[in-house]
Amino acid sequence: MGGTANLADMFQVRLHGRGGQGVVTAAEMLSVAAFLEGRHAQAFPSFGSERTGAPVVSFCRIDDKPIRLREPILEPDALIIQDTTLLAAVQVFQGLGPDGYVLINTAKSVEDLGIEAAVGGLPEGRVRMVPATDLALRHVGRPVPNAALLGAFAAVSGLLRFDSVEKAIREKFKGPIGDGNVEAARAAFEAIAVPA
Amino acid sequence: MLKQIEGSRGVAEAVALCRPEVICAYPISPQTHIVEACGELVKSGELENCEYINVESEFAALSVAIGASAAGARSYTATASQGLLFMAEAVYNAAGLGLPIVMTIGNRAIGAPINIWNDHSDAMSMRDAGWIQLYAETNQEAADLHIQAFRLAERLSCPVMVCMDGFILTHAYEGIDIPDQAEVDAFLPPFVPQQVLDPADPYSIGAMVGPEAFTEVRYLAHDKQIQALEVIPEIQSAFEEQFGRDSGGLFHTHHCDGAATIVVTMGSLAGTLKDAVDELAEEGPRVGVLTLSCYRPFPKAELREALKKAKRIIVVEKCLATGFGGIVSTDLRMALQGMELIVKTVVAGLGGRPVTRPALKSMLRRALKGELADLHFLDLNRGMVDRELANQRKGIATGPTAENLLKDVAIHGTGA
Numbered sequence: 001m002g003g004t005a006n007l008a009d010m011f012q013v014r015l016h017g018r019g020g021q022g023v024v025t026a027a028e029m030l031s032v033a034a035f036l037e038g039r040h041a042q043a044f045p046s047f048g049s050e051r052t053g054a055p056v057v058s059f060c061r062i063d064d065k066p067i068r069l070r071e072p073i074l075e076p077d078a079l080i081i082q083d084t085t086l087l088a089a090v091q092v093f094q095g096l097g098p099d100g101y102v103l104i105n106t107a108k109s110v111e112d113l114g115i116e117a118a119v120g121g122l123p124e125g126r127v128r129m130v131p132a133t134d135l136a137l138r139h140v141g142r143p144v145p146n147a148a149l150l151g152a153f154a155a156v157s158g159l160l161r162f163d164s165v166e167k168a169i170r171e172k173f174k175g176p177i178g179d180g181n182v183e184a185a186r187a188a189f190e191a192i193a194v195p196a
Numbered sequence: 197m198l199k200q201i202e203g204s205r206g207v208a209e210a211v212a213l214c215r216p217e218v219i220c221a222y223p224i225s226p227q228t229h230i231v232e233a234c235g236e237l238v239k240s241g242e243l244e245n246c247e248y249i250n251v252e253s254e255f256a257a258l259s260v261a262i263g264a265s266a267a268g269a270r271s272y273t274a275t276a277s278q279g280l281l282f283m284a285e286a287v288y289n290a291a292g293l294g295l296p297i298v299m300t301i302g303n304r305a306i307g308a309p310i311n312i313w314n315d316h317s318d319a320m321s322m323r324d325a326g327w328i329q330l331y332a333e334t335n336q337e338a339a340d341l342h343i344q345a346f347r348l349a350e351r352l353s354c355p356v357m358v359c360m361d362g363f364i365l366t367h368a369y370e371g372i373d374i375p376d377q378a379e380v381d382a383f384l385p386p387f388v389p390q391q392v393l394d395p396a397d398p399y400s401i402g403a404m405v406g407p408e409a410f411t412e413v414r415y416l417a418h419d420k421q422i423q424a425l426e427v428i429p430e431i432q433s434a435f436e437e438q439f440g441r442d443s444g445g446l447f448h449t450h451h452c453d454g455a456a457t458i459v460v461t462m463g464s465l466a467g468t469l470k471d472a473v474d475e476l477a478e479e480g481p482r483v484g485v486l487t488l489s490c491y492r493p494f495p496k497a498e499l500r501e502a503l504k505k506a507k508r509i510i511v512v513e514k515c516l517a518t519g520f521g522g523i524v525s526t527d528l529r530m531a532l533q534g535m536e537l538i539v540k541t542v543v544a545g546l547g548g549r550p551v552t553r554p555a556l557k558s559m560l561r562r563a564l565k566g567e568l569a570d571l572h573f574l575d576l577n578r579g580m581v582d583r584e585l586a587n588q589r590k591g592i593a594t595g596p597t598a599e600n601l602l603k604d605v606a607i608h609g610t611g612a
Contacts, residue, residue, distance in 0.1 A: 028202070031369045035200035043369040068467030070364055071552040 010063040011159060012073045016092045017082030020052040022146035025172060026080065027058035029150055032168035033160050034062040042067045055090050062159065078157060080149050081105065082132070084113060093118040100126065103156050105145045107131040128156045130188045139187065140180035147173070151185025155192035162189050198373045203335035203365045206372035207300060207358075208233030210339035212243040213380040214298075214346045216272040217387075218264035219248050220257040224279040225312050226362035227302035231274055254279040258286035258299070265295040266401050268392040270346065274300035276362055280318045281306065284325075291326025291417065293401055294390065296349030296356070298342065299327075303463070303514075304362040305547040309598040313548020314362040315514040316463065319491075320523050322357070326417050328424055329492040330444065331462040332360040335372050337489075340443035343375070344431050346384055351427055352420050353390040359491075361464040361514075363548070375439055383438045421493035428490055446495040448487045449502060451477075455484035456507045457564060460528060462488045465512060465544070465551055472556040483560060491524070496531035507537050510563050512556070512574070514545040521571040544574035551575075580604050 013030060017023035024045040031043035039062050046057035059073045078101035079092060086092055093115075096102070102119055106129050110116055119127045130152040132145030140147075147169050154160040165185055170178045199206075207230050211219075219238065221231035238248040247264075251257045254275050261271040275283060280301060290297050301319045305311040319329060330345060332338035338360040345356040360366060391401055405413055425446065432445035442448075450470050452458050461469055466487040473483040486502060488495075503509060509532070511525035520526070522541030529539045542559060545551045555575050562568050583604055588594050 028369045032200045035371060040371060041200060041369070044364070045367055067370070069471050069553070070368075070464050070468045072550050074552065074554075 011077050013060045013078045014073045014076040015058045015080040016086050017056055019054045019056050021082045022144050023056045024058045026146035027060045029168040029172055030060045033164040036164045036167055040067050082145050101157055102127045103153055104129050105132040135184040135187050139184035147181035148184040148188040151189035152192050155189045198371055200371055203368050204229030205233050206335050206339040209374050210342045211272055212237045216246055217269035218271045220251050220260040220273040222251050222254050222257045224276050226366045227274045227276040254283040258283040261297045262290050265297050266393050268389045270387040271297050276302040277304035277318045287322050287325045290355045294353045296353050298345045298349055298356050301357050301359045302362040302366045303359050311547040314364050315546045317515050319359045320515045323492055328356040330358050333466045333487055335365050335370050337443045339372050344435055344444050348431055350387055354420050364464045424493050444489050446490045446498050450485040451482055452484035455482050458484040458486055458506045459510045460486045461512045472553040476557050494527050499531050509539045512542045512544050516543050540568050541571045542574055
């Protein structure tokens, strides 16, 4: 396992991607997975007029107490970055705490991406990469990385069981599309949880 | 059953449980998901005996709802922003005719400039149209208010708007307990219209009324809203008894007992405000929060009672009466006249500007020190405003203000 995030306090996840990558759906599925484990969860989008390819942000809060807060997530505990082209375009790391988690959709390394300065101070194992688009193409047949990233996030954070992520994906995607997304998520989960 | 669903979906399911017979739909963000989900529920057969009518405009949406309601059908529609403005004439007609239509407003700013984001300008523009206006704090409350709204509307034969913050609530996924059909049936009896267009017993609805009786018609509409001040808490109690949840009513209070300073607000802002005042309580005196659920009728006497021991009231509102100041705070000042306290207006969250705990706490610290102006704009970018004012002082042909400000953002960013 990559981590053991606990819920002594609210856990806040900010997801960055581009329109068409399922960023909003990812936050919604994450909230459903947390809900299925008996937690309070709140997911919401960045409320833009969404266009394909435009930067999109979505948010998910998870807590053991009811969530009243409605402000955008300014100090995330975890970042899920669906598209590495955002690293140069948007201040994705803004507000990330010193104990934060970062999950990036890429086959590259921290050094290849040139983000040592932004993530170098984070604890061991908190910055993880997973080639989620490749996994989606293989298992779903479309370059939509969101489900795979959720699978990986379950392993990175230790916050959710994989079967909750699977159920959340199947709530959104029925039939063969659901099967494919679950397989992509499982492959990503195992890539993090059981390193080769 | 407790479900993790989008607010819009929760409202659609709650509306469907109320067994509407006609739903008129014309999409506009951020309301679209609500009427889409209603359409799915009709098409799938989950909502039976309901005619779902796609209309060509918002004006038609409410006009069709008026016709359906006058013919004795439980009728529902939803809109937002410019859509509400476009149906304005019908909004007044629905109230003037006393038809118990329920309409959701996914609250959103009004243009120009074009802005699809949340504030309360749309519902505020119709505050005096004769509809009862209820505001939801959470998606649970939004769902619950719809079930209460049909009972309230039909009891008084008066239309009810249920206002929920666009995007912030309509597009948020959170836990919503959706009741069983049998429970809702027990709470909400079948619609028995006070007036109905019936070929077997014909009469007209919508007479022309001249000076001889118009004032009396209006007086009775006002009186009906005053009656609502008693009916709304009754329905809230009945709802709590049936469903075990304290939703709706006239207002909710959070640590108001003994608080010298109380913040008054409406809608989803209340959640962030409660977190902000709870954090602030660690460094200073307790600040209370009073969240209005019912804005029309305005519960004057009840607010006087609830706020009688406070010394300072801060109204945080998502709307602006241009050229004057606050809207909710103006109503509150009227309600509290003669009492020894001060009322400050804080305009916040216009056009989707995020309202954050740091901004609220900073404002409250100033308020507690007596440093807040009577009219304060939360998070106003003073530099941006001053640069444009300087530009305008240069003389004529200084260009469109909105475009000038966007250029300013491109140059200076969104900082000061």
